[in-house]
Amino acid sequence: MEEALNKQVNAELYSSYLYLSMAAYCETQLMKGFAKWLRLQADEEREHAMKFFDYIIEAGGTVKLAKIEAPKTGWKSIGEVFDEVYEHEMKVTGLIGGLMDLAIKEKDYATRNFLGWFVKEQVEEEAHASEIQGKIKMLGDVVGHLFWLDHELGKRE
Ligand SMILES: [Fe+2]
Numbered sequence: 242m243e244e245a246l247n248k249q250v251n252a253e254l255y256s257s258y259l260y261l262s263m264a265a266y267c268e269t270q271l272m273k274g275f276a277k278w279l280r281l282q283a284d285e286e287r288e289h290a291m292k293f294f295d296y297i298i299e300a301g302g303t304v305k306l307a308k309i310e311a312p313k314t315g316w317k318s319i320g321e322v323f324d325e326v327y328e329h330e331m332k333v334t335g336l337i338g339g340l341m342d343l344a345i346k347e348k349d350y351a352t353r354n355f356l357g358w359f360v361k362e363q364v365e366e367e368a369h370a371s372e373i374q375g376k377i378k379m380l381g382d383v384v385g386h387l388f389w390l391d392h393e394l395g396k397r398e
């Protein structure tokens with residue numbers, strides 16, 4: 242369980258890194274609002290990593306930080322970025338599910354309880370990503386149309 246939780250620290254930090262790379266791409270497209278949303282998302286992923294980090298310590302385990310894989314740096318369009326955000330969140334939901342399966346198998350009730358927060362969080366994460374992806378599709382992934390959505394996402398605090 243401890244090893245799997247350590248892997249999730251890495252996966253959350255990778256998510257943070259990926260969203261930061263996506264934010265950088267949006268900046269090059271002058272989409273400051275999308276970039277801001279992704280920067281804040283990157284911050285959230287780092288907070289997720291820290292929740293696992295703190296839990297491992299609190300549960301008496303050892304945190305073992307590993308190398309973080311480099312994310313890609315180029316996308317074809319804002320639409321492609323958000324297709325990948327949604328895909329990535331679904332992948333993370335699968336990882337959380339895998340951790341939950343292991344906690345159940347090992348009768349690790351404390352970790353099951355800890356993971357409950359993430360199960361709920363992933364429902365929100367997928368919903369947000371899929372909403373933005375859907376709006377981009379409705380706008381036709383056309384730069385001129387996307388400025389309205391860019392403005393909306395720039396309001397995220
Ligand atoms: Fe996360």
Ligand SMILES: [Fe+2]
Nearest residue numbers: 256330333366
């Ligand atoms: Fe996430």
